[in-house]
Amino acid sequence: MPDATGLELVAQRVRAAVSDDAVVSALHAHGSATLEVAPGSVHDVLEHLRDADEEPYEFLASVHGCDYLPEEPRLGVHYQLLSMDRAERLGVKTRLGTDDPGLRSVVDLFPTASFQEREVYDFFGVEFDGHPDPRRILMPEDYVGHPQRRDFPMGGEPVLFTFNEHKLPRWYD
Amino acid sequence: MEVTRSKVEGGHSFRSRQLKAQQMLRGDLLDKDLEEFVEERLLLTKFEDAQNWARKNSLFPLGFGLACCAIEMITVIGSPRNDLARFGAEAIRFTPRQADLIIISGRVSIKMAPVIRRIYEQMLEPKWVISMGACASSAGMFNNYALVAGVDKFLPVDVYVPGCPPRPEALIYGIMQLQDKIQGSPHQGWRERYRSAGTEEAQGDANVIANAEGAEGGAERA
Numbered sequence: 001m002p003d004a005t006g007l008e009l010v011a012q013r014v015r016a017a018v019s020d021d022a023v024v025s026a027l028h029a030h031g032s033a034t035l036e037v038a039p040g041s042v043h044d045v046l047e048h049l050r051d052a053d054e055e056p057y058e059f060l061a062s063v064h065g066c067d068y069l070p071e072e073p074r075l076g077v078h079y080q081l082l083s084m085d086r087a088e089r090l091g092v093k094t095r096l097g098t099d100d101p102g103l104r105s106v107v108d109l110f111p112t113a114s115f116q117e118r119e120v121y122d123f124f125g126v127e128f129d130g131h132p133d134p135r136r137i138l139m140p141e142d143y144v145g146h147p148q149r150r151d152f153p154m155g156g157e158p159v160l161f162t163f164n165e166h167k168l169p170r171w172y173d
Numbered sequence: 174m175e176v177t178r179s180k181v182e183g184g185h186s187f188r189s190r191q192l193k194a195q196q197m198l199r200g201d202l203l204d205k206d207l208e209e210f211v212e213e214r215l216l217l218t219k220f221e222d223a224q225n226w227a228r229k230n231s232l233f234p235l236g237f238g239l240a241c242c243a244i245e246m247i248t249v250i251g252s253p254r255n256d257l258a259r260f261g262a263e264a265i266r267f268t269p270r271q272a273d274l275i276i277i278s279g280r281v282s283i284k285m286a287p288v289i290r291r292i293y294e295q296m297l298e299p300k301w302v303i304s305m306g307a308c309a310s311s312a313g314m315f316n317n318y319a320l321v322a323g324v325d326k327f328l329p330v331d332v333y334v335p336g337c338p339p340r341p342e343a344l345i346y347g348i349m350q351l352q353d354k355i356q357g358s359p360h361q362g363w364r365e366r367y368r369s370a371g372t373e374e375a376q377g378d379a380n381v382i383a384n385a386e387g388a389e390g391g392a393e394r395a
């Protein structure tokens with residue numbers, strides 16, 4: 001785990017290698033280091049972190065989505081990187097708005113991202129450009145909506161029990 | 174039924190019965206003696222009752238788990254502690270082609286429902302369904318966008334076992350209720366309450382099937 005100073009150094013190296021506005025902020029909190037990057041440069045930043053001469057992070061441990069309602073921009077996508085040699089973890093996150101959210105897929109860098117990007121697409125509706133198989137993964141193919149967004153209705157249906165059957169339509173009559 | 178035990182009589186009686194059987198086999202027992210011998214050894218019942226009795230005491234549950242209820246289900250059908258063999262249902266089959274009881278043990282997602290329906294259709298008639306636990310019966314605490322609220326939407330359920338998860342004793346009791354139902358004394362319970370008796374899926378009536386096949390065969394011949 002890079003400490004706060006180490007994280008600033010990582011951010012500086014990323015800015016130097018990719019672009020000045022690639023890194024939005026570097027956050028070190030609760031013992032975990034996170035780089036917040038601009039949505040457009042996620043692919044380049046991950047590529048740099050994977051192939052860097054100094055302190056590379058060669059393993060993508062997890063990709064997941066998040067909905068920060070009511071904050072704006074609402075959606076977030078998190079990439080958890082791991083260095084096996086140094087046993088160090090680094091989070092990379094990016095924030096997206098809900099209208100037509102899209103990112104460049106990182107499957108070409110980390111093949112493991114394939115299923116996880118499909119899951120983020122399935123539950124949060126973030127479309128990954130360049131993904132080899134951009135389908136839903138958990139919900140049925142013909143499902144409408146992205147159910148883990150916070151403004152998505154909970155769903156479910158009323159079930160007939162003895163305590164509520166006088167309120168619900170008596171389907172058996 | 175009242176059961177009384179009497180002390181087994183001494184070796185003399187057994188020996189005399191043995192001799193009588195030998196006589197019968199040799200053809201030495203005649204008329205009244207022969208009739209008496211046959212009467213002593215006959216047990217009369219209806220064929221249907223005997224068939225149902227055999228069915229209920231040789232249930233083959235499908236080893237099919239869906240969620241956390243599956244753990245309880247496995248301890249019931251697979252462990253000597255609960256010993257379902259006492260009730261004649263210990264032969265677990267892991268293929269639907271050889272099973273006749275499916276225990277829906279756990280939550281059923283919208284994507285899983287057609288799979289379960291297909292497994293159910295692969296089972297041979299006669300077949301029975303137990304809906305085990307709150308999730309299978311009503312989606313329980315997971316009543317949300319992903320689950321089917323109640324497997325009775327796509328399967329004809331015979332017995333519902335409540336609980337989260339049900340204790341093994343509860344499931345065993347459910348299986349015994351199912352055995353009563355198979356024997357022909359169904360506890361109509363919820364069917365009576367909701368006036369839905371007689372809506373069970375048709376259990377292949379031999380005449381109906383024969384007529385249908387005859388009609389098809391006739392059409393082909395014509």
